Amino acid sequence: MPADYLLSVDLGTSHTVAVVVWPDGRTRPLLFDGSPVMPSAVFLDPAGTLHTGKDAERLALTAPERFEPNPKQRISDRTILLGDREIPVTAAFAAILSRVARAAIESVGHLPNAVLTCPAAWSEQRRAALHDAAAQAGYRPVQILTEPVAAAHYYTSRLSHRVAPGQPLAVFDFGGGTLDIAVLERRPDGSFGVLADGGLPDLGGLDFDAALVAHIGETVRQREPEIWKRLEQPSGASELRNRRELWEEVRGAKEMLSRSSVAPVTVPDMAQSLHLTRGELDQISRPLLSRAVGETQRVLALTGRRPEQLAGLFLVGGSSRMPMVAKMLHEGLGIAPTVLEQPELPVSEGAALALTSAAPVTPPAPMPSSPPQLTAPSLGLPPVTPGSDQTIPLRRGGDDKAPEPPRRGTEYKARRIPPKWIAIGVAAVVLVAAAAVGVWWFTNPYKQRPFAEELREVGAAQALDGEVDDGIYEVRSVGDRSAMFYTTSSSDPSGQELHVRAVDNRSGELLWDAEQVLPGDGWNPVFFVSEELIAFSQEVEAGAEYKFVFLDWETGRVRNTVTSWARDAARSGDLLVIGPVGGDAFEVYDAAGEQQSSWAFDEGVTVANWNLVGTPDDIASPTARANGDGRLWAVTSNGVTHVYDLESGEAVSSKEIETVEDLYYAWDGLLYVAVDKETGYDLNVYDVEDLSQVQSIEIQSGEVPPEAVTVCGETLVCVGDLVPETTNAYHWHVYDADAKEIAHDFDDREYGWIEPLGNRIMAEYYAGDDVRTQLYDQDFETVNNNLEVTFDPIDGGSALTWPARSTFGTAVGNVIGLGRDGSRADLRIDLEVYACAATDSRLACLTPAGSQIYSFRDE
Template sequence: MPADYLLSVDLGTSHTVAVVVWPDGRTRPLLFDGSPVMPSAVFLDPAGTLHTGKDAERLALTAPERFEPNPKQRISDGTLLLGDREIPVTAAFAAILSRVARAAIESVGRLPDAVLTCPAAWSEQRRGALHDAAAQAGYRPVKILTEPVAAAHYYTSRLSHQVQAGQPLAVFDFGGGTLDIAVLERRPDGSFGVLADGGLPDLGGLDFDAALVAHIGETVKQREPEIWKRLENPNGASELRNRRELWEEVRGAKEMLSRSSVAPVTVPDMAQSLHLTRGELDQISRPLLSRAVGETQRVLALTGRRPEQLAGLFLVGGSSRMPMVSKMLHEGLGIAPTVLEQPELPVSEGAALALTATVPVTPPAAVTSPPANPTAPSLGLPPMTPASDETVLLRRNGGAPLPPPRRGTVHTARRVPPKWIAIGVAAVVLVAAVAIGAWWLLNPYKQRPFADALTEVAPATAISGELDDGVYEVRSRGDRSVFFYTTASDDESGQELHVRALSNETGDAVWSQDQVLEGDGWNNSYFLSDELLAFSQEVETGEYKFVFLDPGTGEVRNTQTSASRNAARSGDLLVIGPEADAGAGFKVFDGDGERVAEWTAGTEDATVADWSLNWVPEDIANPTEPSNGDGRLWAVTSDNVLHVYDAESGEVIVQREIETAEDLYYAWDGKLYVAADKETGYELNVYGLDDLKQLDSQFIESGDVGPADMTDCGEALVCVAEAVEDQTDVYHWRVYDADAEEIAHEFDDQEYGWIEPLGDRLLVEYYAGDSKRTQIYDKGFDTVNNSLEETFAPIDGGSALAWPARSTFGTVTGGVTGLGRDGSRAELSTDLELYACDATDTRLACILPDGLQVFSFRD
């Protein structure tokens, strides 16, 4: 087997993460006990064997004195006392790296060359300890890259954030034991150099755990002083075990409070559980996080740069998951941080991505065993951007790879609605203006039955080549489904994108189209209508190529280049709008890729702050085949002017000066809704899109909580989301009725996710403990049937479908469920393994391990 695989390992204080890079550039995280995140814990048994990860944590319950949960935190000590034996810290590191090595060998058949990561402030002596541990674990001489540099490469490559040469980027690495902060600068060759670094060696997730344990202890001490005495000063294995169980309980409660408002804590030997609230966590966390914010400000000041000059503030490390971290950094620095759902992962994969650039690494140290292969490969890894749908967006505050955006938004700089469903296309309601006698036949919201199970329309069409992680997407419409996936090209020149069309009626292949990757990566945006089929590619930094195919034959009709990736489909036209910092020009193309309009919004000095289309109720009865608006486009420019255009011609329909470009805008059914922050709440102002005359104004008392998003949720309904403090993608909602000109309902008694219409009813997501559920509401806002465990995508006016959401790392397995507007469920499949799917109102098209497949779930 050729020595061209690469193993990247981030051995952290609390957790270890490892990624294997395949020769063709695919990346896969190694799994340990089914998880990509392994505890960096060791346990020494009486026979002298070191156990690691969750095995070590389980064994710790039998003999806590033989357990060390955070060996990296003890590197300065040199040795660890485990039970009656003292071992070198490097032996603990070697045990963890050996566990990683075994998983890598199981995955690829051998131990690849490796790159390890370490904090920027680590001395050569500490880095030498990593080299020694790797040698003991059987690795060939490893390369070592600093964690902030690795994170920076993930930020620019995997997340596709633009950092220009000379721009600074701050990395806030908040792990279990320490806080490490670095400000880096992008060099002209694409590498990163550290301008300043710092941190707090005595502040990490463990310190929050300790503060919470002390807080719980005050209650236990009052109720059961003897129990607390034993927990505070344990004597013997049993009491040590109880103390560890308490810390695990508190840690679990802390993590639960990032999703819920209350979390139980079971105290050993106490009959009744205690509870922690999010308010208590915030109160305890604030003074600790104030130190973190202050240190971030100090490190940034060392560079002479201001917060607003940063290209981004990237949060990594497991402790960054706490919502209060982002909140206080935002308050203290005035910029919105980027944090992922699994902030433990970016450093490991970023280290592998960094090897595609010329970056300084620590050379292999002298080791006792001879090197088998002293040179780790430098692999050409194309950056993978997140999948998007017919609208391409900049990332929101969360920064994680965004799922396909809902139909209703093209925000170029600020707000991007969350997505809780795999299809990513929001629904709207078709006006049911039909005669009462023909109501059932013509009712666009009637419920249609599902089949008993998914049925294969035809045998799967084989995939050409081995599927990699670059692209796997599906777009279905009417009589065809179009599949996009990438493989390594046959001539070893890079990735190759395969586009395949299958008939939804017969499942047979209709046409195929292959394109070799020319630049930095596929931008993963796809546009499909009856006359338009296009996708985009980032050919180099800041330059995008839009490829137009013939929907009937797959032949390339045209290509166009743009400095912007922000685009939206309007009917059979593709509108490419400006980036927030790329000027103010709009370009419109037809299905042949020919330019039909071009114009500049505002003045030469004004940039476009936000833009989108006017979405229409007629689309809701056909959510899988929407028209995408009525051809009108609105844009807000930085000189506080609102413009409304005809998208096909570029002609100005109307324009007027507004209060501020920073307000929240949404166009629905010929009306423009503007949510404007005020001191004690916000105003919801409604204007006619034809003349921008004000139709209504509602002041909403919400305290310090302002509007976070808007979406359509009925024929005459627009829903306004208010973010729940210290939580991500959790909202309270106000439902505005344009016909009645009033707030018709408030969803504020629970923690809610997204809202969208199902015909003339609502699909409302809410959180129940750790799980997310869906509830249907009728027109009177009364609940319909029972709440549902899945998240559904509307497929017509009276039904919806749920299937496993696509994963960044390969296949996912789960059920496919149909849903009627009356709340009835149809279990169509229980164990479908897939890469990605899309649906029409009768077909589900998927990329499976066996190939491309079209399923039928109703006639």
């Protein structure tokens, strides 16, 4: 089957657009009922079939209660009530994507690899809903690209507008449900990085429609009060149908006013039509658009740039076609925006252009049965679980010096040894060996411990205080305690209530339950938990300052609150690293929220890449969450690499070694840098202490660039490049830091993510559309297993899978244990949870019944 086509889908609030890229580089939009713009609407018929697009709109006239015009706007609700049935939001997404897939197959003969777009501010949980929906619709694992980056590629590639490296571009995405604003910067390699983003989640085309309906309603109420009463408060199917027809009339009039000065509006049951004028539309729109202009000015101010420094202001999204939008933005910013006749199209085509251009786009690593993952494209780092304690998982690179090989050619003079002494010697060797085996068994960090026959409840479920609302729920387990986070609805419309509780893993008892009121909803905080530290980040308001709240592990009370302009943070042991603050500084805090150290770079020098230096302890005890050896590396905009000690804030080393665009990875005293070349790439290895080069090794990959670097064993680092014509399948090259050579190539299959399970390797690979798990021993031979689920390591000798937190609301799945010898233990079937986290013997979960601790082996 051909694999050189690409499908790009922009599933918007009101409309869906899809583009196919042909092998010769041509792009063509798919047509739905003769139009490139398909309504993002669904209708559930009595037989249980979901209809989409215009078919759904036509069927809605027969049974409005079975119709949802904007399922994307319902993503926080997790489910949609259609008639007498409740369906997951992901099912609605899957129906739309299935319609797109059928059109693609009709167009090119098969379903190509696909890229989907989403707002820049979407959490990984919301992005996971797209991944889930695409899988349900029969897609291979998809790439997700943010909408402003896609729009920026359209602006430079298709419209041929020049954006110089370092120059900012603003994207104003005005859709049916929300306004999303981003300021991006062009990088030297042609890609785009987001400098600042924001928007208004409560302002979109639907809000203009509502304002226009209210305006029309004033006239109808005066002339025909009974008609308006039925339209405003419909009580039956016929009245619901009339209400929908009115909204469609108003929406059509609004779009017509983009081209003319007056538009008719037919009100159901009224004998005479009304009309709207361009002047009325402008008058109604001005207060709404004033908010949009103010938000644009605020987001731009976050970057420190002035409007005249922008390379352009690009308007996308269907609501951008209203003439008043461009007019007020021009008045407010002093620059003329760029807007197209069909502003719904650029995001979809721009995503396709981004993936087919030379600009690097890093795909996410799919984890179907473990929490969804995200990547750090600008850093060249492996995925990290959303909301997890650090920015990347860590990987070891080996000792500073490889051991010397055994000497060869040494001559020994043979002499005969009496049999008695041979026997005594053999016995001694056996005793010594036995003793050594005993010591090794008790000290071996990778021994395999048996699982229980089934998952057992530890204590009774502790009921949740309130009903979980829109999907902010996380669990962190460390040692004998678990921290659980979930939100419930607030009586204050400006916020939510974040509940934080501590549970004893040994007894299942609730230690304490604290409530934090959060200003605003729709965002996803990040949680940091260790033996001493329990903290979370909180956005004060969209795009503004961030608060880092430190709690007391013993009481749940707030110990300290730190305000910062930096949204990124990572945990190393019991320390929290926040940065880069202001783009050029780092701050380090202890578990009490007291600052331990800080440092800043020279004026005008900003941080391009950064992360922690990993430690081998993360392999032997992955759930202990050591997260680093106490040092941080950073690459600054002037091309200098720095290493800092976190406790003292002192520089360990600083040196110009590679460029900021390369892939960096630090592990166990070594820094690895993957440098793209014309016919492959180099893996350069440096000593963290002084950044002196240890080795450079060439990896042959043709013209395929490196995409990821991660740990895959105590002395093994895996470097991955994408399989040609795919978006998230890798070939992995295993570098042995002791032998200083490429020890193995995983290139016989299309592999997903790869990681160590003790001193063995656990790799995902694709079998058709399925993702499976295979273990490999130290000789890279397969261990006797081939599992159709993926796992997370829980100690040096075993792994566990549990229901994925990848949908809104609860998830149902199996709990399965995996030994490093490939043995499988089925512990529980169809466990329903919100979220879980594991130690090496306990699984802590938020369930519909409350917080529950489960045991799968003796402590």
